[in-house]
Amino acid sequence: MEIRRNLRAYPTLLRIGIAEAVAYRAELIVWMLTTTLPLVSMVLWRAVAAEGPIGPERFSAGDFTAYFLLALLVRLLTSSWVLWEMNREIRTGIMSQRLLRPVHPLVAYSAENLAATPLRALLVLPVSLLLLYLYGRSEITKDPLLVGAFVLSLPGAWALTFLSMVLCGCLAFYIESSLGIFHLWYTTYVLCSGYLVPLSLLPGPVRALAEVLPFRYMLDFPVRLLLGLPGLQGSAAHAAVLSHLVVEYAYVAGLLIAVALLWRAGLRRYAAFGA
Amino acid sequence: MRRYLRLLRASLRLSLLLAMQYRWDFIGHGLMQLVWTSLGVLPLWIAYQARAAAGLSALGGYSFPQALTVFGFFTLLKALLDGAINPSLTAVVEHIRTGTLDFILLKPADAQFLVSTARQEPWRIIDAATGIGFVVFGMAGHIHQGGAPPGLGALLGAGLLLLCAMLLLYSIWILVICAAFYVVRIDNLSFLFTSLFDFARWPRSVFRGALHVLFTFVVPLVLMTSYPAEALLGLLRPPQLLLAVVWTGLLLCLCRLAWRRSLAAYTSASS
Amino acid sequence: MASSGPIISVERMSKHYRVHQRSAGLLSALGSLVSRRHDIKRAVEEISFAISPGERVGFLGPNGAGKTTTLKVLAGLLHPTSGSVQVAGFVPQRREARFLQQITLVMGQKQQLLWDLPPADTFQLNRAVYDVPQAVFNDTLAELDRLLGLSAISRIPTRQLSLGERMKCELAAALLHRPRVLFLDEPTIGLDVSMQVTLREFVRRYNERFGATVLLTSHYMDDVAALCPRVIVIDRGTLRYDGDLPGLVRSIRPHKRVTLRLGGTPCDQGRAEDQLRRVGELLSWDGTQAVLQIGKDQLREGVAHLLGVLPVLDLTVEDPPLEEVMRDLFERSAP
Known part of the structure; x- marks a missing residue:
């Protein structure tokens, strides 16, 4: 009953979300400028690898180019800002208004976030595809199975980004003035998703941590798929793809459950202490 | 002048009180800051580690201790950015959005000063101390590797350039505020600048071509961190020092001009 | 300053805004980058009046009549498009420190108190900003406390105060530097009747005690009737009446x-x-x-x-x- 009502509302929510994205396009563009940071990372790491390939995977300057261009693409297609939104709305009490509506706030958030994707894609896809074609063509896989897996991995990457943000956002129910929460999320993301450097370059313990956390599936995994899974060949690569996809969506399911629990507990607290 | 010092003290006092209102932030930030700041050295360390493993020498002519000195200046300036600049920016944007900027304009003191000193985050002093620690550590390593210890000239030059760096940071931030007068929903501009500023942790030789020009003149990150570090290391030449000083002066004038214009536009247009 | 002349004089003052016209949508947004259409909104049109020191004057008019705009011009927050304005011997728009020291603006819909701190801290900040000597500050605060009863509330964080308590503290924060001219824009909005009466009474006593000039806008006619011997009516930017209240009633009805x-x-x-x-x-x-x-x-x-x-x-x-x-x-x- 609840679910069907939410589902029925979803197309309308999406449509309004798109209209809003268009209305706040200036803000969206600034956001997108923020996410073009991989371009600078790219120049930087090209300089680091200028005299020869580095790291355990022998990344060359060309590899770094392709890596960071793909990272930009994946980030723009899967990013979310729900953590900021939640944080603000919980602290200022706007959340109360959201709770009065018959649509679940998290459903509404997801619609708002998803709805910005088309406009963002419209603005960013041509540029990044052109750059990719010009500079990173030779590094990109031609294996149709891997390209297919890439497409499959994207919704999961978005869901993981969104859900992990919501999970952190729920902390705002417990902690007053929680701008620190965003930094907690962002720093972990930057480090453990491969946004800062390819995971293989991280020092041992950090790398071990990054390989356990779900963050790698938000960026590193999709990017690696299109790079043809460096280090793996043929059937070994295909087997790895399958197991990674399973793990990715298992994480999605796990986060979904965690969010449901924490959200409910947080709301109880919100209701008790008010805003 | 004394009056403005008093004002600054009043504002600092309020910020301290405010910070203590949110206990978790006060304690949590202080401790976490230390961890995060130290983690900040990671990309630098990774790059040097990876190059060493591949049998490559120093990055763009910078040894690791030298790069660490740059990183120290970066951390110091980042403390200023996070501790004084961003909080005030957030406060001003909020004032503009809600229209309470009127109250500030009605005060018999320079509005730019009031806006600039609106809010501080006192615990960022820990960051600043960490930054100085990195500078000292980097310099020690540099000397250990046979570098010359800084003379009086180098110290003075570095001090002057650090002052320039702070003023540059301040000017850029005033320019961002000016933008907030025209486009109201701009909260993320500060996030954009913070992310961009992250690149200041790298020695300038990493940036080549157009990017080097961009980070020297348009977003003068290079002037802010590499220059003072190089002055301290005895690598900077006088013309570069002059460039930094002149550029700082220009940007300061520009920001004051932009501030005046924005304020005039605000008072002659808004309702 | 000569006490005989008017403290506020406004002559043929107009304030026009330029508003950008833009319809919704991405295409029209792109279009507006190339060519923008402007409309002129005439908020205030050639109004003139003069107010003597110590007067209490009520500003009446429907929403959007230009009341707030006029107040903001008088406070120096807006530049008039044409005409001349003088307040306490200054041209407000120059916003000279000595001018700002003599005026205050209270807006019922906006607040200057720091949200997370007790009002007492905002008072301290204003003391520094207005450079009020400690002794004078203590005197004024004691006086305001006597008139408003602040001591019970000024140590509680603002966010925990009721609207009425907050408004009392807003007024106190705005008056600590003992301004000679008070601009009050809807100071009683949203308050219950007894709190309205309290604030109204306070403004009247402050005016009598310090001889300050009061210019007040309010939606509540009772405020104006109880407080202001003189009313100025503006409607759609033009001045329609200036005189005492019974006279206004006689002329209309x-x-x-x-x-x-x-x-x-x-x-x-x-x-x-x-x-x-x-x-x-x-x-x-x-x-x-x-x-x-x-x-x-x-x-x-x-x-x-x-x-x-x-x-x-x-x-x-x-x-x-x-x-x-x-x-x-x-x-x-x-x-």
């Missing part, structure tokens, strides 16, 4: 409102109604109680007549309610 309670038997009702209608406009009539509207000139005559012919038990004569007068005024001016 030259009528008195007569309420009569009649004795006698129900069978007389028809006759009584005829008599009532003959004298004035019958606003309501339930058989025993009648409300009549009678022109001022006919009042004596009409009342005398009714007393003669009808069994009148009780009779009151009043001005029509102020709210009605205002509605009348603004409806009449509507196109």
Whole structure:
């Protein structure tokens, strides 16, 4: 009953979300400028690898180019800002208004976030595809199975980004003035998703941590798929793809459950202490 | 002048009180800051580690201790950015959005000063101390590797350039505020600048071509961190020092001009 | 400063805004980058008035009439498009420190108190900003405490105060530097009646105690009626009336409102109604109680007549309610 009502509302929510994205396009563009940071990372790491390939995977300057261009693409297609939104709305009490509506706030958030994707894609896809074609063509896989897996991995990457943000956002129910929460999320993301450097370059313990956390599936995994899974060949690569996809969506399911629990507990607290 | 010092003290006092209102932030930030700041050295360390493993020498002519000195200046300036600049920016944007900027304009003191000193985050002093620690550590390593210890000239030059760096940071931030007068929903501009500023942790030789020009003149990150570090290391030449000083002066004038214009536009247009 | 001349003088002051026209959508947004269409909004059109030191003046007008714009021009927050404005011997728009030291602006809809800290801390900040010597500050605060009863609330974080308590502290924060000119923009908005009376009373006493000039806008006619011997009415940017309140009422509604309670038997009702209608406009009539509207000139005559012919038990004569007068005024001016 609840679910069907939410589902029925979803197309309308999406449509309004798109209209809003268009209305706040200036803000969206600034956001997108923020996410073009991989371009600078790219120049930087090209300089680091200028005299020869580095790291355990022998990344060359060309590899770094392709890596960071793909990272930009994946980030723009899967990013979310729900953590900021939640944080603000919980602290200022706007959340109360959201709770009065018959649509679940998290459903509404997801619609708002998803709805910005088309406009963002419209603005960013041509540029990044052109750059990719010009500079990173030779590094990109031609294996149709891997390209297919890439497409499959994207919704999961978005869901993981969104859900992990919501999970952190729920902390705002417990902690007053929680701008620190965003930094907690962002720093972990930057480090453990491969946004800062390819995971293989991280020092041992950090790398071990990054390989356990779900963050790698938000960026590193999709990017690696299109790079043809460096280090793996043929059937070994295909087997790895399958197991990674399973793990990715298992994480999605796990986060979904965690969010449901924490959200409910947080709301109880919100209701008790008010805003 | 004394009056403005008093004002600054009043504002600092309020910020301290405010910070203590949110206990978790006060304690949590202080401790976490230390961890995060130290983690900040990671990309630098990774790059040097990876190059060493591949049998490559120093990055763009910078040894690791030298790069660490740059990183120290970066951390110091980042403390200023996070501790004084961003909080005030957030406060001003909020004032503009809600229209309470009127109250500030009605005060018999320079509005730019009031806006600039609106809010501080006192615990960022820990960051600043960490930054100085990195500078000292980097310099020690540099000397250990046979570098010359800084003379009086180098110290003075570095001090002057650090002052320039702070003023540059301040000017850029005033320019961002000016933008907030025209486009109201701009909260993320500060996030954009913070992310961009992250690149200041790298020695300038990493940036080549157009990017080097961009980070020297348009977003003068290079002037802010590499220059003072190089002055301290005895690598900077006088013309570069002059460039930094002149550029700082220009940007300061520009920001004051932009501030005046924005304020005039605000008072002659808004309702 | 000479105390004889006006403290506020406004001459043929106009304020026009340029507003950008843009319809919704991405395409029109792109279009607006190339060419923008402007409209001129005339917020205030050539108004003139002068106010003497110590006066309490009420600004009346419907929403969007230009009241707040005028106040902001007087406070130096907006530059007038044309005309001249002088407040306390200064040109407000120059925002000289010595000018700002003498005025204050309270906006009922906005607050300057720091949200997370007790008002006492905002008071301290304002002391530093306005450079008030500690002794004077203590005196003023004690005085304000006596008038408003602040001591119980000024140590509680602002976010935990009620709207009324917050407004008291807002006023105190705005008055710590003892301004000579007070601009109050809807200071009582959203407050309950008793709090409105408290604040109103405070403003009157402050005005009497310090001889400060008060310029007030309010939606509540009662505020203006109780506080301001003089009212200025503006509507759609133009000045429509400047004078005392009874004069305004007379000019808009030259009528008195007569309420009569009649004795006698129900069978007389028809006759009584005829008599009532003959004298004035019958606003309501339930058989025993009648409300009549009678022109001022006919009042004596009409009342005398009714007393003669009808069994009148009780009779009151009043001005029509102020709210009605205002509605009348603004409806009449509507196109």
